[in-house]
Amino acid sequence: MYSPLLVQPMRDELVSIGFQELRTAEDVEAFMADKSGSALLMVNSVCGCAAGQARPGVRAALEADVKPDRLATVFAGQDVEAAAKARSYFADIPPSSPSIALFNQGELVYFLPRHRIENRSADEVAADLTQAFARDLAAPVS
Amino acid sequence: MGTFHQGRSELHGITVVVETVGGDLYVGRCDDEDDRTVILLDADMHRHSDEVSREDYLERAARFGVWNRLPRVELARPDVTSIRRLGEFEASGAG
Numbered sequence: 001m002y003s004p005l006l007v008q009p010m011r012d013e014l015v016s017i018g019f020q021e022l023r024t025a026e027d028v029e030a031f032m033a034d035k036s037g038s039a040l041l042m043v044n045s046v047c048g049c050a051a052g053q054a055r056p057g058v059r060a061a062l063e064a065d066v067k068p069d070r071l072a073t074v075f076a077g078q079d080v081e082a083a084a085k086a087r088s089y090f091a092d093i094p095p096s097s098p099s100i101a102l103f104n105q106g107e108l109v110y111f112l113p114r115h116r117i118e119n120r121s122a123d124e125v126a127a128d129l130t131q132a133f134a135r136d137l138a139a140p141v142s
Numbered sequence: 143m144g145t146f147h148q149g150r151s152e153l154h155g156i157t158v159v160v161e162t163v164g165g166d167l168y169v170g171r172c173d174d175e176d177d178r179t180v181i182l183l184d185a186d187m188h189r190h191s192d193e194v195s196r197e198d199y200l201e202r203a204a205r206f207g208v209w210n211r212l213p214r215v216e217l218a219r220p221d222v223t224s225i226r227r228l229g230e231f232e233a234s235g236a237g
Contacts (some may be wrong), residue, residue, distance in 0.1 A: 048155065095210075113206055115157035119227050
């Protein structure tokens with residue numbers, strides 16, 4: 001496990017743009033229990049593509065007009081129980097980190113796995129997320 | 143701020159699709175590759191004879207990734223016919 005000192009700036013990067021950090025399984029349960037509106041849950045990680053593409057991509061995407069109502073993050077490999085609980089809300093998708101899950105009224109409507117982050121620029125990640133926000137959050141869940 | 147891995151191949155840390163001489167596919171995170179071996183971590187495999195077609199397997203993998211069924215796979219380079227990034231494969235809707 002990486003030193004907390006090394007990881008803290010990676011946590012702070014998301015908290016500084018409005019993410020709620022979920023450190024325990026109970027934190028995740030409480031966040032997910034609120035099914036009103038929309039929510040983005042990011043599985044953060046220490047890897048280079050989280051630093052270079054995922055976190056900057058999310059930051060850029062959140063400047064869009066349509067964006068999730070609530071933002072939260074768990075840290076894979078650090079807050080192990082919280083990450084496992086978060087993944088239980090999209091249990092049929094193989095775990096990867098970083099990854100980003102988008103919920104509307106409690107329903108998973110979009111998922112961006114690591115392999116669609118690691119190959120791409122932050123701008124491309126942002127474009128994917130912005131499209132997903134516009135497509136999946138504008139209309140009510142059927 | 144991220145972490146760095148010096149001295150590894152260009153594909154280190156990237157999720158790749160490795161095709162082998164017999165038609166079997168491996169999908170996993172490339173740890174390293176050179177002219178002798180390809181090493182994958184957290185990988186999955188699709189056999190040529192599997193009931194699920196190769197196309198369906200790859201479509202699903204491109205969309206969501208793969209389950210870690212093979213923690214470490216070391217393939218002899220002569221058995222490998224191609225290595226491509228999984229992100230290059232088209233996912234029919236990423237959501």
